[in-house]
Amino acid sequence: MKTAIEGGWVVAFGKEGHEVFQNGTVVYEYDRVVHAGSEFAGEVDARLDARGMLVSxxxxxxxxxxxxxxGDYLLMDNIKNDYRTANYLSFSAPLKGKFAPPAPENMAALRLFVLLHALRHGSTTxxxxxxxxxxxxTYARQIESVGLRVYAGPAFRDRNTFTDEQGRIYYEENAEAGRQGLEKAAAFIREFDGAADGLLRGIMLPAQVETCTEPLLxxxxxxxxxxxxxxxxxxxGNLLKFQRILQEYRKTPIAFLADIGFLDSRTLxxxxxxxxxHPWTLYPFGDDLRLLAESGATVGHCPYKYVKMAIILRSLEQYLQAxxxxxxxxxxxxxxMVSEMRWASMLAKVADGNYQAGRPRDVFNAATLGGCGFLARDELGRLAPGSKADIVMIRLEHMGTGAFRDPIKALVEYGAGRDVDTVIVNGKTLIEKGAAINLDEEKIYNEACRAVEGYWANVPNWHWAGQDVDSMIPPAFPIHEAAAANH
Ligand SMILES: [Zn+2]
Structure with a gap:
């Protein structure tokens, strides 16, 4: 069955990269694109109207x-007082023996929410x-029911992070845990790579450079x-951890990883x-950007999370130029991902004091083609004959944007994931008119909220000073429960 998406601004992949066709057409059959660009001469079985939308x-x-x-998604602002902005340490360095992982049903509820949340905002992988x-x-079944592509695996490490009763971080080595973790990761990949109808794929995940010893990496x-x-x-990802690696190996994390052969074109x-x-490191010896470029490793840039910690990449433009x-x-x-492109673009300008940095072209490439290299998947991130039919239709022409000549600039400068109208993965329509077709969004959202409340309630059990979430991270204004909820 051939379906044509017509009338929108089509981002098709040409000889030199992405090109835009106003009033263009994309045709896909089963899981593959058969045509992307101008008019399609052949017969089709179904048509989707993309007028006013970007077809990306x-x-x-x-x-x-x-x-x-x-547990941390609403709590990102005030938790950075400790550990020099290492927010993960705030949540992953409990008193030893005091942290119990969330119940399986809570994990499942959150995973399902996150899969749908990401898909609905434009991520197809x-x-x-x-x-x-x-x-x-359970995870494989959830991926199949939501329908997006996921690369996953059990993360592992051989140095656990804890706090003592005074709130001081310490690392505890456990070579056996690392060995078992690696074994489980390999077993997972052997069993699950290609599961969920090919949507679930394996990736090897040694957790952090400073929580894994050199032999484990x-x-x-x-x-x-x-x-x-x-x-x-x-x-x-954090100054504290940068310093740790420097102390242990007398090298930056990048130089260390390059020297042990960890970095190549399959590394993210x-x-x-x-x-x-980065000027904060005060470490002008060597050239990490050159090492990264020579290795071919991909950097996964998360600008919004970082700017909330007052940290920016120095800089997107420099990394690209390297x-x-x-x-x-x-x-x-x-x-x-739409908002994330805007953060990447805007912060690139601020980082260099250069309003010509952070071009929409570059951040759009990073959000699409940028993910394909380390995955070795040339059929993703682009719309061209033979590529996977992973297509996002985003409303551009409405009161929230205004008049524009270039839809990519309009998307990066004014767009948001909430403008995503339709998401197709592997030729299957999963999101239509901004909502999931086959899933109960309200139920998924409510169950995820309940699961997170469980996380928050657990915090005093493992926090070194026994603090609860609200005293640790005070709300912007006092919050009162004015009346009993009637549900
Ligand atoms: Zn992370």
Whole structure:
């Protein structure tokens, strides 16, 4: 069955990259695009009206934690007083033995919400960079029911993070846990790579460069090569961790990873903000950007999460000019790739004091083609004959935008994920008129909220000073429950 999407601004992939066709046409048959660009001469079986919309390749979101970040998404502002903005340490360094992982049904509720939330805001492929492991059968079924592409695996490490009674972070080595974690990750990939009708794919996830010893990182990369899957780790995401690696190896995290052979074209690095190029590191020795570019590793840039911590990449323009493959991820909420492109674009200008930096062209490329290299998936991130029918239709012509000549600039400068009208993955329509076709959104949302309340209620049990969420992170104004909720 051939379906034609007609009348919109079509982003088709030409010889040199993306090109835009006003009043263009995309035709797909089953899971593949058969035509993208100007008029289509052949017969079609169905037509979709895209007037007033951008018809774009689906976005590849390179940084999502579907479960681990469950509790922190509304709490991102005030929690950075400790640990020099390492927000993950605020949540992942409990008193030893006091943290119990969320119940399986709560994890499942959050995962389902996150999958749908990301899809609805334009992501057709997401990289799940780790959280609480397990429940993979359920996860595979959820991915199938939501319908987007997910790269996932059990994250592992051989250094656990804890706080003592005075709130001081310490790392505790456990080589056996690392060895078992790696084994489980390989077993997961062997069992689940290609599950959920091919939507679920494996990725090797040594959690963070400072929570994995050198032997574990080397073994993880080796195993990823053997299994022919991509590998991800968090690196240079925080000054504290940058300093830790410097102390341990007398090298920056990037130089260390380059030296142990971890970086190549199948490697995705989360953040890579603190490098020799960032002024806060006060470390002008060597050239991390050159090392990154030479290695071919992709940097997964998450500008919104970082600017909330008063941190910006220095800078998108410099990374691009150095020749580093750049991709975009959302990390925390909202998992909205359209807004994320705007943050990437605007912050690139601020970083360099250059209003010509952060071009819409560059951030759109990062959100689409940027995710394809380390995945080794040339059929994603573009609309051309033979590419996967992963298509997003975004409303552009409405009162929220205004008059425009260039739909890509309009999208980056005025758009939002909430303007996403239709999402098609593998040739299947999943979102129509901004809502899921086959899922009960209200139920999924409510169950996720209940699961997160469970996370919050658990905080005093593991927090070093026994604080609850509201005393740890006071609300903007006092919040009172004025009347008992009537549901
Ligand atoms: Zn992360």
């Amino acid at each position: 390749p689906g976005f590849i979101n390179t940084h999502i934690h579907p479960v681990g970040n469950g 997401i990289i799940d960079v780790g959280g609480f492991p397990g429940e993979w059968e 080397r073994a993880a990369k080796e195993q990823a090569q053997k299994l022919d899957v991509p590998v991800h780790t968090h690196a240079g 690095l989360g953040h890579a903000v603190f490098t020799t190029a 020749g580093i493959p750049m991709a975009i991820g959302t990390d925390s909420y909202p998992m909205d």
